[in-house]
Amino acid sequence: MSASHSQRLSEIRHRILTLLLNEHDLVDELLDKASHLSPEQQRENVIHREILQQDISQLHAADLADILEALPEEARLALWSLVPGEKRGRVLVEASETVWDSLTEEMSDRAILQAMEPLDIDDQAWLVRYLPRDLTGRLLTSLEPNLRARILSVMQFDRDRVGRVMDFNILTVREDVTLATVQRFLRKGKSMPDGTDKIFITNENNQLLGELLLTDILLNKPKTMVSDVMNSHPTTFQLDDKAEDAASAFERYNLISAAVTDAQGKLIGRITIEDVVDLVNKENESNIRKMGGISQEEDVFAPVRKSVRNRWAWLAINLCTAFIASRVIGLFENTISQIVALATLMPIIAGIGGNTGNQTITMIVRALALHQVEPGNFSFLFMRELGVALINGLFWGAIMGGITWLMYDNMALGGVMMLAMVLNLLLAAIMGVMVPLVMTKMKRDPAVGSSVLITAITDTGGFFIFLGLATIFLIPH
Amino acid sequence: MSASHSQRLSEIRHRILTLLLNEHDLVDELLDKASHLSPEQQRENVIHREILQQDISQLHAADLADILEALPEEARLALWSLVPGEKRGRVLVEASETVWDSLTEEMSDRAILQAMEPLDIDDQAWLVRYLPRDLTGRLLTSLEPNLRARILSVMQFDRDRVGRVMDFNILTVREDVTLATVQRFLRKGKSMPDGTDKIFITNENNQLLGELLLTDILLNKPKTMVSDVMNSHPTTFQLDDKAEDAASAFERYNLISAAVTDAQGKLIGRITIEDVVDLVNKENESNIRKMGGISQEEDVFAPVRKSVRNRWAWLAINLCTAFIASRVIGLFENTISQIVALATLMPIIAGIGGNTGNQTITMIVRALALHQVEPGNFSFLFMRELGVALINGLFWGAIMGGITWLMYDNMALGGVMMLAMVLNLLLAAIMGVMVPLVMTKMKRDPAVGSSVLITAITDTGGFFIFLGLATIFLIPH
Numbered sequence: 012m013s014a015s016h017s018q019r020l021s022e023i024r025h026r027i028l029t030l031l032l033n034e035h036d037l038v039d040e041l042l043d044k045a046s047h048l049s050p051e052q053q054r055e056n057v058i059h060r061e062i063l064q065q066d067i068s069q070l071h072a073a074d075l076a077d078i079l080e081a082l083p084e085e086a087r088l089a090l091w092s093l094v095p096g097e098k099r100g101r102v103l104v105e106a107s108e109t110v111w112d113s114l115t116e117e118m119s120d121r122a123i124l125q126a127m128e129p130l131d132i133d134d135q136a137w138l139v140r141y142l143p144r145d146l147t148g149r150l151l152t153s154l155e156p157n158l159r160a161r162i163l164s165v166m167q168f169d170r171d172r173v174g175r176v177m178d179f180n181i182l183t184v185r186e187d188v189t190l191a192t193v194q195r196f197l198r199k200g201k202s203m204p205d206g207t208d209k210i211f212i213t214n215e216n217n218q219l220l221g222e223l224l225l226t227d228i229l230l231n232k233p234k235t236m237v238s239d240v241m242n243s244h245p246t247t248f249q250l251d252d253k254a255e256d257a258a259s260a261f262e263r264y265n266l267i268s269a270a271v272t273d274a275q276g277k278l279i280g281r282i283t284i285e286d287v288v289d290l291v292n293k294e295n296e297s298n299i300r301k302m303g304g305i306s307q308e309e310d311v312f313a314p315v316r317k318s319v320r321n322r323w324a325w326l327a328i329n330l331c332t333a334f335i336a337s338r339v340i341g342l343f344e345n346t347i348s349q350i351v352a353l354a355t356l357m358p359i360i361a362g363i364g365g366n367t368g369n370q371t372i373t374m375i376v377r378a379l380a381l382h383q384v385e386p387g388n389f390s391f392l393f394m395r396e397l398g399v400a401l402i403n404g405l406f407w408g409a410i411m412g413g414i415t416w417l418m419y420d421n422m423a424l425g426g427v428m429m430l431a432m433v434l435n436l437l438l439a440a441i442m443g444v445m446v447p448l449v450m451t452k453m454k455r456d457p458a459v460g461s462s463v464l465i466t467a468i469t470d471t472g473g474f475f476i477f478l479g480l481a482t483i484f485l486i487p488h
Numbered sequence: 489m490s491a492s493h494s495q496r497l498s499e500i501r502h503r504i505l506t507l508l509l510n511e512h513d514l515v516d517e518l519l520d521k522a523s524h525l526s527p528e529q530q531r532e533n534v535i536h537r538e539i540l541q542q543d544i545s546q547l548h549a550a551d552l553a554d555i556l557e558a559l560p561e562e563a564r565l566a567l568w569s570l571v572p573g574e575k576r577g578r579v580l581v582e583a584s585e586t587v588w589d590s591l592t593e594e595m596s597d598r599a600i601l602q603a604m605e606p607l608d609i610d611d612q613a614w615l616v617r618y619l620p621r622d623l624t625g626r627l628l629t630s631l632e633p634n635l636r637a638r639i640l641s642v643m644q645f646d647r648d649r650v651g652r653v654m655d656f657n658i659l660t661v662r663e664d665v666t667l668a669t670v671q672r673f674l675r676k677g678k679s680m681p682d683g684t685d686k687i688f689i690t691n692e693n694n695q696l697l698g699e700l701l702l703t704d705i706l707l708n709k710p711k712t713m714v715s716d717v718m719n720s721h722p723t724t725f726q727l728d729d730k731a732e733d734a735a736s737a738f739e740r741y742n743l744i745s746a747a748v749t750d751a752q753g754k755l756i757g758r759i760t761i762e763d764v765v766d767l768v769n770k771e772n773e774s775n776i777r778k779m780g781g782i783s784q785e786e787d788v789f790a791p792v793r794k795s796v797r798n799r800w801a802w803l804a805i806n807l808c809t810a811f812i813a814s815r816v817i818g819l820f821e822n823t824i825s826q827i828v829a830l831a832t833l834m835p836i837i838a839g840i841g842g843n844t845g846n847q848t849i850t851m852i853v854r855a856l857a858l859h860q861v862e863p864g865n866f867s868f869l870f871m872r873e874l875g876v877a878l879i880n881g882l883f884w885g886a887i888m889g890g891i892t893w894l895m896y897d898n899m900a901l902g903g904v905m906m907l908a909m910v911l912n913l914l915l916a917a918i919m920g921v922m923v924p925l926v927m928t929k930m931k932r933d934p935a936v937g938s939s940v941l942i943t944a945i946t947d948t949g950g951f952f953i954f955l956g957l958a959t960i961f962l963i964p965h
Contacts, residue, residue, distance in 0.1 A: 017729075017733065017737075028865070032865055071740065073739075073740040073741070074740065081859070081860040081865065082865065083865055083868045197707060198706070198707055198708070200707075201707065203703045203706075205742060206742065206744065208744070225702045225703065225706060226680045226684060228706060229671055229675070229680075229702060229705060230674060230675055230680065260494075261765070262550075262766070263548065263550040263551065263582075265762045267685070267761070284744070285742045288738070288739050288761070288768070291765070292772075295768075295772035315872055315879065318872070318876045319876055319879050319880060326840070326844070329839065329840060330836070330887075333836040333839035334836060336835050336839070337833055338832075340831060340835065341829075344831070347828050347831050348825070351824050353831075354817060354824050354828075354834075355814050355824075356814055358810060358817065358951070359807070359810040359811060362806060362810035366802065366803065366940065367799075367803070369939075370799060381554070381557070381558075382554075382558070383554075388558065391560045395791075395792055395795070399792050399799070402792065402796050403796060403800075403803055407807055410807075411807065462846075466839075470835060474835070
């Protein structure tokens with residue numbers, strides 16, 4: 012961004028955040044919670060409010076959404092109260108779903124629907140469906156039949172399908188006209204949808220015949236026929252294709268927009284790189300969260316009660332797995348009471364196993380996401396991870412075994428340490444490969460909670476292996 | 489993608505993988521390692537080789553790169569040997585850096601440079617610089633002075649700067665001509681670079697004055713002057729702007745291409761959405777890896793020795809932290825020998841702390857990446873995480889404390905369990921916020937190894953808190 016632009020943006024941003032985070036009187040007044048303000052304070056608030064309003068009017072909806080996301084709830088609502096109705100729809104579309112709740116809580120259904128009026132029909136369909144209150148019915152009754160039919164057709168698709176991601180902003184022409192005619196037609200329309208890099212060629216039945224790049228209109232002679240320069244084998248998508256696959260095709264073939272058709276080849280809409288970028292970002296963020304078992308909906312500024320509720324399930328699961336690991340140790344209390352050093356050493360075995368298992372699982376989940384794991388190369392993968400684990404186990408196991416031997420002056424204890432390390436690293440490698448593969452086979456997302464699961468396995472396994480070996484080799488029977 | 493396209497792609501993909509993973513004779517022959525093949529086997533290999541060659545010729549470079557990435561090293565080299573020289577450059581650009589090593593190992597410097605000839609100059613600059621062998625010098629001497637100067641100017645920028653990501657494929661016109669003239673000029677050029685959605689307006693000193701959308705050329709009358717329809721305040725970037733910031737501006741303002749200027753406002757090149765999508769994908773993937781401490785360069789098909797080398801450092805760090813945690817337990821061996829149950833229960837405290845700490849750190853790292861953490865809202869964030877930790881600690885601590893009480897029929901032990909849980913969850917929350925913030929203050933990437941670090945802290949802290957409390961309250965002095 013030009014220095015001036017990015018600098019101005021960060022100045023505005025800083026001014027808004029400073030005002031709202033420090034001027035508690037201002038926030039209170041904006042939320043109608045102020046009582047007994049001094050005349051001086053009131054005058055100051057008027058000035059601050061004007062500054063904020065001017066800043067808001069200068070901000071792009073996406074930037075405003077960002078600032079709203081970066082504010083604690085009270086300050087966020089105060090700023091939101093200053094955002095004019097006609098800008099709110101755009102901001103809602105750009106804002107993360109984590110803040111929808113707080114932004115729409117105070118708005119009436121009518122106010123929300125009004126705010127959405129300036130939006131594209133696909134954005135409206137998306138918002139009404141996923142806003143905390145389902146306003147689908149109200150939106151549908153307010154629309155003319157033609158638009159209603161379109162929205163309904165979009166809504167029948169799942170969130171991860173092309174039919175849900177696409178928009179209807181397409182321009183079509185026939186193939187038997189000249190480029191001059193096309194250009195006249197475009198000029199008559201006065202504007203083109205954002206992100207238009209091509210127009211689509213259809214026949215009288217609305218079957219897609221091909222696509223015509225804007226650059227081809229500009230590069231060829233006006234007398235050229237559309238059919239002579241159009242691309243008759245474009246990359247197109249069907250309504251129920253997976254949005255993720257479309258995104259990867261966009262990246263692969265460097266597309267800017269592409270046609271969406273129904274199963275009969277009728278042109279329905281288009282999908283643009285803008286949709287794809289949004290999708291990729293959401294996908295990536297949710298991947299990072301899923302690995303650690305954090306809910307989709309949580310943001311850093313969510314109120315405490317919401318966070319507690321969101322993390323509840325994972326903590327419960329984790330507590331259960333920890334409890335199981337602890338019961339495994341409990342089995343060996345007799346052994347530990349005879350050799351207390353075992354209690355000291357056992358977390359090393361478990362910790363290293365968890366670390367290795369997590370590395371393996373991260374790699375496999377990624378390989379699965381890129382469709383790199385095939386039945387044919389599975390055994391290679393498996394042997395590779397086992398090989399890495401064996402080498403690491405022997406090397407680091409020997410070191411830790413040696414240190415243990417020296418520290419406790421007990422060679423057998425050192426040997427048990429080394430053997431347990433090798434075995435737990437092998438277990439970690441096997442499970443790091445198996446867990447995501449089995450989850451995929453069971454049609455579950457291999458990323459969700461995989462980290463929690465592998466840690467549970469390597470902890471429990473590590474304790475069992477180490478204390479079990481110690482009981483066999485170190486305790487006189 | 490249309491059903492037929494995606495289906496054909498997956499058929500080709502499956503055929504190639506099956507052939508290369510099962511026909512070991514074929515792979516051996518392609519790698520010149522075959523000896524004494526039966527005539528029948530030789531005939532079969534000829535047929536298989538032809539099938540592969542035909543498949544390769546039908547594949548887009550990006551798809552071919554994907555398949556190469558999904559093969560173990562031997563099979564990958566066999567397939568690569570069949571890829572014709574003129575296609576190799578494109579495939580190298582599309583392939584992940586993790587496979588460059590194996591793909592270029594057998595190629596001579598000359599062969600690599602030849603393969604790169606059909607590529608854009610910026611792709612060439614990128615490849616020569618980052619391929620396992622640095623061929624920069626050889627490439628530079630082979631170029632004409634004009635191109636050499638350009639490449640050198642790109643190379644001086646770090647990998648994360650706009651100057652390195654941009655390309656030179658720009659079209660420029662003057663502002664004092666009509667759209668008809670512009671269109672004549674474009675038509676004379678016969679083609680436009682991929683991803684062109686606008687051309688740039690410069691003065692005689694090559695200063696950027698504005699930009700003209702292709703759609704505006706099509707929508708306005710041919711007699712219109714460029715200066716009347718051009719956008720004089722475009723979003724532009726400077727050579728040393730951070731590429732990441734440019735990517736977020738592209739997403740925010742839905743850009744398809746944007747001008748890149750030097751500090752004096754002279755037009756140098758452009759950056760396109762295609763570059764941005766690549767960047768975002770790389771960024772996201774490396775984030776997932778960094779959290780777990782996996783090296784950038786590792787892929788699931790890397791040879792064992794390479795993986796061992798890559799994971800070496802993290803394992804060593806992990807072993808050190810586990811060793812420290814173990815020494816903390818060692819301090820309390822006397823306490824444990826009196827109450828063996830402590831050894832059984834302590835992993836629960838440590839495990840829950842690690843889980844909570846990782847959840848917190850994931851959220852904070854994300855908030856930092858989105859620039860959502862400001863000095864003004866820091867204390868809010870901090871109190872929020874403490875609040876969540878306190879509630880969870882009291883609730884789950886009470887449950888685990890109760891279970892402990894029942895299991896060991898020891899109320900004091902249950903109380904110590906509960907108190908240790910609360911304290912370790914608070915520690916996890918504090919550290920989960922502090923660790924990434926301190927790393928950022930020290931100008932380090934907060935994502936790198938944060939998971940390993942927080943787990944080390946909550947393990948060590950958990951053992952110390954639990955065993956310390958037990959020593960104070962449960963051991964008669």
